[in-house]
Amino acid sequence: MNINNVINEIKFDDKGLVPAIAQDINTGKVLMLAYMNKEAVEKTLNKKIAHYYSRSRQELWKKGETSGNIQKIKGFYYDCDKDTILIKVEQVGVACHTGNYSCFFNEVLNEDKKENFQNNEDVLKELYLSITDRKNNPREGSYTNYLFREGIDKILKKVGEESAEVIIASKNESKEEMIYEISDLVYHVIVLMINQGVSIEDIKKELVKRRK
Structure with a gap:
């Protein structure tokens, strides 16, 4: 895998960011949505640990750096338009800062x-x-x-x-x-x-x- 080729393929927005969806590889649950810049993509692929870019703090951050709730990378994909990333992870602990396993816990409809x-x-x-x-x-x-x-x-x-x-x-x-x-x-x-x-x-x- 040539990481530079991957970065060149991905379409970052005018702020140099691309949305990244994290999915639990064991359960299929969608855990969170965050953003990556080129450095975050590079560190994620090199270290096999999820790294993101904080739009509010305007800095790179390693998921779980303070909490220990890291995300081990098991799969990395981008979509057909090359403007969205999907990472499949082994979640250590919980994904959400609220203490919930997934950030998507506000249920509106779930018939099945x-x-x-x-x-x-x-x-x-x-x-x-x-x-x-x-x-x-x-x-x-x-x-x-x-x-x-x-x-x-x-x-x-x-x-x-x-x-x-x-x-x-x-x-x-x-x-x-x-x-x-x-x-x-x-x-x-x-x-x-x-x-x-x-x-x-x-x-x-x-x-x-x-x-x-």
Whole structure:
């Protein structure tokens, strides 16, 4: 890949900028829209970490430089008119400064939300993001928020209870009951992970190490 050729192909506007859309490579979620200048494109491709140009501060910035919520570049594309960039990233932490995973959290219409969740290939990641969003945006009467509010002792108690339910279901030799109880356990374990700052990526990396 010749980075200079890429930069020469892209059509920057009269201010030397081009819009860049960041998309989660694992879930397909659109995370944010920012702008890049030639230097940002160069650093993004060289370092494989997203860099943008701040129009308000008029300076280059590395995504996650202060928060640690970096974006690891997994794909880089520009559109048919060569005036918009799409980057596919592995998001570390959250993408939005509000604490939401995606900047596009103000939902107006989503008629296929349930279907998308059920058909998502990485449903555990989707569940993780959903619980994270509930933690950052509490809703009255939410069981998830109740667990976070009560804290680690309550969460651990529920993990213990659900583990016992899995054991009982297994002893009963009921596949349907096992599926139900294991699903409950997975949900509570993910709540625990989020409460303790453990990501799905952390677990994946550990499992990969164990294969060696």
